Amino acid sequence: MAAVTALTAAALVLGASACGGRATTHHKPGTSHEQAGGSVGRLLTADDGSGNRLRQVDAEGAPSVTVAVRPDSEDGWNVHLTVRNFRFTPDSVGGAALLGRGHARLFLDGHPLARVYGSWYHLPASLVRGAGKGGTELTARLYADDHTAWAVNSAPVQATTALSEATSAPEKSGAATPRPDTTLVEIVVSHGKVSPDPGRTEIKKGRTVELRVRSDRADHLHVHGYDKEAALPAGRTVTLTFTADRSGLFEVETHESDLLLTQLVVR
Amino acid sequence: MSVLAHGIGAQHDLPLSPFYAFAGAFAALFVSFLALGLLWSASRFRGDRAGRPVPSALQRLADARPTRIALRALGLAAALYVTLQLLLGPDDPDRNPAAGAVYVLLWVGLVPASLLLGPVWRPINPLRTVHLLVCRALGRDPAAGRPLPAGLGLWPAAAGLLAFTWLELVAPDPASADALLVFLGGYAGVHLAGAARYGAGWFDRGDAFEVYSGLLARLSPLGRRPADRRLVFRSPFNGLDATPQAPGLVATVCVMLGSTAYDGFSDAPSWITTVQTSSLGRTTTATLGLLGAVALVAALYALCAGAVRLISGQLPHPLTAFAHSLVPIALGYLIAHYFTLFVTEGPRTVMVALGADDPAPPDPPLGPGGVATLQVAAIVLGHVLGVIAAHDRSVRLFPSGRAVAGQLPLLVLMITYTIGGLSLLIA
Secondary structure, rough: OOOHHHHHHHOOOOOOEEEOOOOOOOOOOOOOOOOOOOOOEEEEEOOOOOEEEEEEOOOOOOOOOEEEEOOOOOOEEEEEEEOOEEEEEEEHOOOOOOEEEEEEEEEEEEEEEEOOOOOOOEEOOOHHOOOOOOOEEEEEEEEEEEEEEEEEOEEEEEEEEEHHHOOOOOOOOOOOOOOOOEEEEEEEOOOEEEOOOOOOOEEEOOOOEEEEEEOOEEEEEEOOOEEEEEEEEOOEEEEEEOOOOEEEEEEEEEEOOOOOEEEEEEE | OOOOOOOOEEEOOOOOOOHHHHHHHHHHHHHHHHHHHHHOOOOOOOOOHOOOOOHHHHHHHOHHHHHHHHHHHHHHHHHHHHHHHHHHHHOOOOOOOOHHHHHHHHHHHHHHHHHOOOOOHHHHOHHHHHHHHHHHHOOOOOOOOOOOOOOOOOHHHHHHHHHHHHHHHHOOOOOHHHHHHHHHHHHHHHHHHHHHHHHHHHHHHOOOEEEEHHHHHHOEEEEEEEEEEEEOOOOHHHHHHHHOOOOOOOHHHHHHHHHHHHHOOOOOOOHHHHHHOOOOOHHHHHHHHHHHHHHHHHHHHHHHHHHHHHHHHOOOOOHHHHHHHHHHHHHHHHHHHHHHHHHHHHHHHHHHHHOOOOOOOOOOOOOHHHHHHHHHHHHHHHHHHHHHHHHHHHHOOOOHHHHHHHHHHHHHHHHHHHHHHHHHHOO
């Protein structure tokens, strides 16, 4: 694994130094901006679902992408694309397809969200709110400069990650219910005391529960019944998010100090 | 390791919605006063003498020596299995079936088993079998021993029940192998010593699980008629009426009611806050809570017995005379509190015992509304059975002019217990 990473890094460095400077455009004089230019790979009749045809290349050396999302401290998520055998070439977009070059597009539950020319993208929560409820999925797909989608084995080169509630952005402290379908429970443990005093939180079945817990000692958070656990590093606020999909009375506890933090009444 | 509220089990029943509780309380009140006016005026229950004999084949099967030996072997094998799991198995209640076997299959499972089949723990009790085997080896008669002190009655059983419920509800880590080994070892030691001194008859009155199972079996349709040793089908009222009025019966019933009540309010966040923040330490505070619950139940009962004595004049044992009528109320509490635990953690324990690694418990068979209905129905039905049992006892004991007045204090007490039980389910 490390060797592969090192090789990749070396290849990238070599590649970068070999090409150097800004990417040249690949517009030949007089070429139009029509789609599906260039002769790299094989153009399939299938399209990507939004009218762009697939451009199939051999699996070996084909572009690939992985996508990761992490919550932003202020709003929404930060999306990070990791690509291999691929460079973002914003300067030459619209030109003919060249192997391993182009851009990426992001889709939210299959709906086009944005075109990106780099590995980072900030996704504001406001854009997600309108999307499907619950397990929203973010897909990143690689395209060539001529807007054909790179494909291997007739399938577009893409990666999908769940924009689940668990990775949703924590809101500012003190804010009330962050989203209409989320119940926020904030608890602070200090010197073996739980504040506010352990009580019962009524939750309608199916809602999202966001537990925000801070402990002055390193500890373990456990939601009984749902068996959700999280490490509580000392002094850090940890957010545990899950969907309350089973009815009953469930205890939220810390395991080292054996404190009951609250009881969730799901009905 | 975590604190497990019931010794075991991760999910609790939802708090009862006030609608169910009010409906239950109203039904209990209504039935109580209806009973005063409408029930019979001469005692109907014949206790020990009642019952229709079961088919003789069934009786022969129940009394057959192979059946008895098989039951003893089953008890001994289960005890051995639990002990070995505690000694050698993983010290993790999610993966070790021992805690579930003790707290769910034995403790809670005794309730339905005794209700259906009678005092089942007596033929299974592994301590009895160990005592029997040791006596055989030494060439002694297992029944031989000093006579039990007259005043002892069921007191050892009441103490044993309190100790076990303390372990289950108060002890810091009730599901850990250490806690269970210490308790079960100590319990076995005490009772084998008792049996060595007083003979096998010690278990009848001293063994907490036998007495517990025996009291609940009073409500079983299957019983044994003492006069001719026949197995009979009988009305639960007759079984209840035949409950021996031994010293310590009140204490045993009060421990049953009080510990189940404590189990209810120990789930309330306000009590948990008290325990977590008490300067006395958690275990001490929780111990005081359990003792307080038992003492409160007992004090109310004593108050009621005093009132009965005032109203009715001379009664030889006003305390014990009505204790049997609290057994159905205790049973109602038990069903309301432990039904879900039994039907989810019971199968889970069996799955763990069969080798599944930390299986998920099955979904409860009843939805929240079903559980709430069952809880209220159990408590109200227990109340109704208790009222009827007490009514029959009072028309037998009191002169006819005082029978209605004489049972009033008891009626008030039962309504208090029942509404108390319902409010514990709301909290």
